[in-house]
Amino acid sequence: VAASVAGAAARHDRAVGGPVPDLLGRLLEAMLVLGTLVVLWVVCRRGRSERRIDNRLDRAVISCLPGAALALLALAAVYAAWSRPGWVSAGSLPGDVTFRVLTVGQGALVVALTVVAFGLYRRTPEPRTVLYGLGGPAVAMLACALGGVMSGGVAQRVADWLDGSGTPGMGRASVIDGPPVLLSWQASVIPVLLVLLLVPAAVLGVRTWLAARALEPEVDQEYGQKRPDAARTRQIARIRATAALTDSAPWLLGLVSGATLLLGAAAVAGAWASGEVPGLALDGAGPFIESVAETAQSTGSWMVGFGFILFVTWGRRAYRDASARRTIGILWDVGTFWPRAAHPFAPPCYAERAVPDLASRMSGWTGRTRGRLVISGHSQGSVLAASAVWQLPAETRKRVALLTYGSPIERLYGRWFPAYFGPGPLHGLHRSVHCWRNLWRATDPIGGRVRLDDGSEPEVDRGPLRDPLVYGRTEEHPLPEPVLGHSDYQADPVFAEERAALLARLGPLLPRQADGGSGETQGSSGRSSG
Template identity: 35%
Template structure:
């Protein structure tokens, strides 16, 4: 309903803009006064104020990021380490990702909440003012009237460029990895939930992915002992949004099969993102339910969570049995005959890390059976 209402308001605004633009072109000498209606004036003022709120939030986030980056750089480049100029440059690169990890994990929800609350307050005030039928107060003979008119006109012009901005963002999604990843996070979160929660959204991929993965897992575990494809257990591995899908699968598996599953989560968003935005489903009181469901008869929880200090979308999960911190990068300079610096993998490349390989071998040994190895090319 909110999306439909926003679309309707934008359509009315653009139609009104076209009408008054044509009217001004047909009335070059201002023989007939063309005055925009009161709602259009208030819409321009509210949109201009909203841009100021967003700009202020962005500036505040930038200041926080700069402070966190300085802290991380000071921690990495301690005077006693005797680092070369190359290593100091690498420390600056690593501190950037570590600062982003802390900014998203410690401040993003708060900044987004304050910004969203301010925008909602402006929208509510704008609606009340528009419905009142009274325009902004213009004191004659003062600069306030010129300021109001200028702000309203600027807001209207900027609002007119909004479709161009959206189209440009859509183009950058195909050409820029950073923009694609940022938009992809929002898209994954929005399309995970069923359409009954937001009927104007695209179909939920979870309604297909969760049952298919559940069927595949149950099918492997249900194979008889004399079947050559039979396995003693399964390592269910989920990266980023995949960890959320795996959690939904595990909570729906029968208990007799769930005890034979070990869960690897990495780049996991269950705590800082889903746990805060959707606490009823992934809050601090819900994740222990998943951990209890994965506890075997010996009291061991089969959940290992991998995370990095450079991953802006992956954090520790207190409910998991084991927390494995993955080193990133593996070094500040090339080693072992390599000629290029070890890459900073941040949100990717977990299955190739030494910590992941060691943990997988350990868990596979505990399960005392063949564990299906991950297919090549599948993250």
């Protein structure tokens, strides 16, 4: 923003002599270029080495970037507001070409990432991998689209506010040229994208409904009810079918990303070929086509602004609504689990602190007491627990058992990050850990099986657990039991049963310790995604 504001004034001062020395504009432009180079240097340098502490870079440079950007914006505003007699504002703000270059560059990077990811998948194919290894490029494409919606929403709404009753860029009662032409073309393809997505969304909805209907007899048979309650059966079957959507979501993500890339390329081609917004570029093509183009442009423009407002509102809602906060927390946990190279400007990677601390505590306790340990983890905590067990020396690992429940370690991490949590690494963990048990439910949309049941006894996975525990009212459960889904695995009697079985498999009880302890414990990882 500072570059857009200061650039026009600096070029005017260099072209026309005036009261403002052109040296000021050159200095401000040099500071903007320097700031850009610093940001690029930070992105390329951060998190690239395990031998360098990122906190040094945080304290020295990164903490200063927001303040430096605001200071440059303030200087640019003061410089541009300097009195320049005879200078009249006309046309659009600079940055149209820059916006196009950035858009094309993002698309080219996504295509290059797609080629590389597909080559890596062909080299070591794994059927469970999301989108045949193209999950990363798909997410990158949606991230670029989200950035465009955020910036485009601000630009469109500000342009409408400045232009009064006119429509920016349409030349009809319009004073200003409006946002970049490419942004108008991109906004015009958003309604087309939504219409295209109606088909797969409808297919997914119908398939889920049919799956729920097919599950109803299984639910009645599982609970052995002589007089089943149709509403209760439908509720359980519907939740089970909906929880299975997690496994189908990557294909919908792939369709959205692919359609976004193709429609974005069409928008770039239309903007460069015509040089005008769609409503003007298609003048003379017929009343119907002109009407469709204007409607798409207008609708897309408002949808871009609405999307920006919706995104901000959703962020505010996370502070008040526990369910929204839980959903955002899950995505946040997955993102910040990885090192800083994956998220240079996000908060530090918590796994770099939590995993070594947990492994050190397990090693220290078992070494000091010679006791047995069951480390249990729920949801994201199961990933931390498994990662910590991976770090243990072989002697310590013999006295440690792993109990996971509601675990996304294979269902999400194994499919999205197969190099680290795929079948090979998980089989290696299974062979190295003394005993491992994983609990899962069919109603859980996040946790699932580990899929390491290779004939060894007992198997790693146990499930699906009953959810709800009982179908109707009983003496032990006088109130209807809720469907727990991803939460409260400890409330299931199977949890205590499996925990005791793991302790029994670790070996006989050790003599009572001097402090009165029995030499055994159950640990729980301290992080959970809900």
